[in-house]
Amino acid sequence: MKMESQFKKQLYLNFVLPTFFISVLLASLIFWNSGFGFFSLLLISLIIVIQVIIVLTINHINRLRNNLVNIENGSLKDIDIKGTGVFAQLNKILNSIFQRIRKQEEELQNEKLRRLRSVIDGQDQERHRLARELHDGIGQSLIAVKLQLENAETQNYSMMRAGIDSAKNMIDLTIEEVRRVCNALLPAALNEFGIVSTLRALCSELGSLAGFNAVFENTGSLDRMSKKSQVYIYRIAQEALHNIAKHARATQVTMILNRLENIVTLEVSDNGKGFIFDPICFAQRNGLQNMHERTKLLQGEFVINSQPGSGTTIKVTIPYNTGDGKDQTDFGG
Numbered sequence: 001m002k003m004e005s006q007f008k009k010q011l012y013l014n015f016v017l018p019t020f021f022i023s024v025l026l027a028s029l030i031f032w033n034s035g036f037g038f039f040s041l042l043l044i045s046l047i048i049v050i051q052v053i054i055v056l057t058i059n060h061i062n063r064l065r066n067n068l069v070n071i072e073n074g075s076l077k078d079i080d081i082k083g084t085g086v087f088a089q090l091n092k093i094l095n096s097i098f099q100r101i102r103k104q105e106e107e108l109q110n111e112k113l114r115r116l117r118s119v120i121d122g123q124d125q126e127r128h129r130l131a132r133e134l135h136d137g138i139g140q141s142l143i144a145v146k147l148q149l150e151n152a153e154t155q156n157y158s159m160m161r162a163g164i165d166s167a168k169n170m171i172d173l174t175i176e177e178v179r180r181v182c183n184a185l186l187p188a189a190l191n192e193f194g195i196v197s198t199l200r201a202l203c204s205e206l207g208s209l210a211g212f213n214a215v216f217e218n219t220g221s222l223d224r225m226s227k228k229s230q231v232y233i234y235r236i237a238q239e240a241l242h243n244i245a246k247h248a249r250a251t252q253v254t255m256i257l258n259r260l261e262n263i264v265t266l267e268v269s270d271n272g273k274g275f276i277f278d279p280i281c282f283a284q285r286n287g288l289q290n291m292h293e294r295t296k297l298l299q300g301e302f303v304i305n306s307q308p309g310s311g312t313t314i315k316v317t318i319p320y321n322t323g324d325g326k327d328q329t330d331f332g333g
Contacts, residue, residue: 248272
């Protein structure tokens with residue numbers, strides 16, 4: 001409010017007062033030379049009209065300035081457009097800009113909400129998958145061990161020894177299952193050996209489990225790649241291979257991880273059944289959406305190319321960020 005009054009005061013000082021003093025001076029000269037005649041009254045009337053026009057113009061300028069200030073601080077609801085003059089046209093242009101800004105802000109807010117929902121859906125899916133693996137794998141193994149030990153208590157020594165040995169074997173299998181689940185969540189190899197070795201192992205493991213031949217290729221050193229980037233690239237590659245295993249019916253998969261100067265590219269392609277890319281369906285595919293969101297968080301670009309019967313290729317391009325910054329922390333996804 002204080003700035004508004006200062007601006008209005010400045011307008012009056014710069015425009016109204018100078019023209020007022022000039023008008024008084026002209027009126028005095030007219031009276032001095034011509035007396036109080038018709039011509040003098042006409043000039044005085046003209047001076048008054050000019051003063052009124054200047055005051056009205058200043059009010060329009062001040063209103064225009066207030067609209068700009070309100071747009072800047074986000075408090076403007078709508079612009080009141082009156083008349084058809086120059087300032088009305090300026091307000092129409094300003095209103096058009098304002099409506100465009102409001103629309104972009106709404107779209108940005110909707111995009112943030114959509115991304116948040118996508119992240120939450122992805123987390124929920126991961127929790128459900130982990131709960132299922134714990135229940136179906138580790139939980140059942142532990143129940144089997146418990147039953148085996150309870151049964152061994154009622155047996156003779158030789159049968160007891162056999163039951164204990166069987167329980168020990170089941171415990172070993174359970175330990176391997178725990179390691180497998182932990183490795184699926186975040187492999188220790190990523191911390192120990194880096195992204196290249198971990199992705200090569202991931203391709204080999206999932207390829208053998210899903211029944212497709214997976215080839216991994218790498219060019220360019222990624223030794224100093226930031227841990228955050230490594231985790232996100234791993235998650236994207238893992239999601240891509242899981243999608244291929246579940247949906248593509250592919251026999252051949254190629255994963256290429258390249259670094260050229262300050263650009264890192266991950267490309268995963270398969271010879272599976274492919275699909276018709278639809279942006280609406282894309283928004284509903286949590287796996288693809290999660291890959292896209294992780295790419296955006298790395299300030300990268302995510303591209304999908306697919307045709308029915310011709311396989312699918314996803315390509316992720318991100319800047320090569322080193323681990324010198326604040327994400328030089330323990331791995332986490």
